[in-house]
Amino acid sequence: MEGTYGGYESPARPGPRKREFEHRNDIVEIGRRLYRKGFIAAADGNISVRMEPDRILTTPSGMNKGRLTPEDLVVTDARGRLLYGKHRPSSELEMHLVMYHERPDVCAVVHAHPPHASGFAVAGIAMDQPLLSEVILTLGTVPLAEYGTPTTPELAEAVRPHAGHDGILLANHGALTAGRDLFQAYDRMETLEHSAHIFIVARILGTERPLSEEHVARLRMIREQVGFEPPTRACLNCSVLDEKMAGAGRAPDPKTGAMTFTQEQLVELITDVVKGL
Ligand SMILES: [Zn+2]
Numbered sequence: 001m002e003g004t005y006g007g008y009e010s011p012a013r014p015g016p017r018k019r020e021f022e023h024r025n026d027i028v029e030i031g032r033r034l035y036r037k038g039f040i041a042a043a044d045g046n047i048s049v050r051m052e053p054d055r056i057l058t059t060p061s062g063m064n065k066g067r068l069t070p071e072d073l074v075v076t077d078a079r080g081r082l083l084y085g086k087h088r089p090s091s092e093l094e095m096h097l098v099m100y101h102e103r104p105d106v107c108a109v110v111h112a113h114p115p116h117a118s119g120f121a122v123a124g125i126a127m128d129q130p131l132l133s134e135v136i137l138t139l140g141t142v143p144l145a146e147y148g149t150p151t152t153p154e155l156a157e158a159v160r161p162h163a164g165h166d167g168i169l170l171a172n173h174g175a176l177t178a179g180r181d182l183f184q185a186y187d188r189m190e191t192l193e194h195s196a197h198i199f200i201v202a203r204i205l206g207t208e209r210p211l212s213e214e215h216v217a218r219l220r221m222i223r224e225q226v227g228f229e230p231p232t233r234a235c236l237n238c239s240v241l242d243e244k245m246a247g248a249g250r251a252p253d254p255k256t257g258a259m260t261f262t263q264e265q266l267v268e269l270i271t272d273v274v275k276g277l
Helices: 020-036 093-102 115-123 133-138 153-162 182-205 213-226 243-247 263-276
Strands: 046-052 055-058 074-076 082-084 108-112 167-170 174-179
Touching: 020 046, 020 055, 020 108, 020 182, 046 093, 055 093, 093 108, 093 153, 093 174, 108 182, 115 167, 115 174, 115 182, 133 182, 133 213, 153 167, 167 182, 174 182
Parallel strands: none
Antiparallel strands: 046 055, 046 108, 055 074, 074 082, 108 174, 167 174
């Protein structure tokens, strides 16, 4: 799981902080992947990275995300006000900002319209059935956010109550994933779409068999132990730490990424996770 700078995918430990041009190259690369995979068409989707607490690098409005160049990207502050760049930021940036505001551990957000996951969103069905063990480990449950008209603040406000999840379906619209870095956020979009496809096949076959509560509880324990854990670490780029997390002694060691807990904290954390799912 441990990554090294340059070729990492979802590293378990914070690596050296990336520079802006590297974040730009990463966003261009992820835009191409989203397009190649058929997760977006034409000018769909948007991608962002929180480079520093008040510096968001994001995709421009109205351009095809499969054909971006690093110079096309724009930088805003944490409230979405343009700082520099030759284009306008996406009108959907606000829902990314909600994720950054609510989740100190999140440093990248991906929004796309992958066909199977978006099918669930159009049908009004959350992906909250414990059907696939891998998905419980890496993504957790995927709720359905209420419909919000794109380009209005409604969309961001519909996302807010679900910001604790790493993947969210947006009713009659698409999907949103978040991660500690861009590759993790993108991987979660792939996992979300892949599992939506499998769920649909299982439904067609007519014999979906959810995992038992006991199996789900064991998977959640593993999720904690192996480091797929939900918000307990600082964001990779800007080291924003929730005061609550720092106060609870959950802040990772800056060098090793190791964390220590009292027994009480550990019980509380596991209880939170089980409740959350
Ligand atoms: Zn969209």
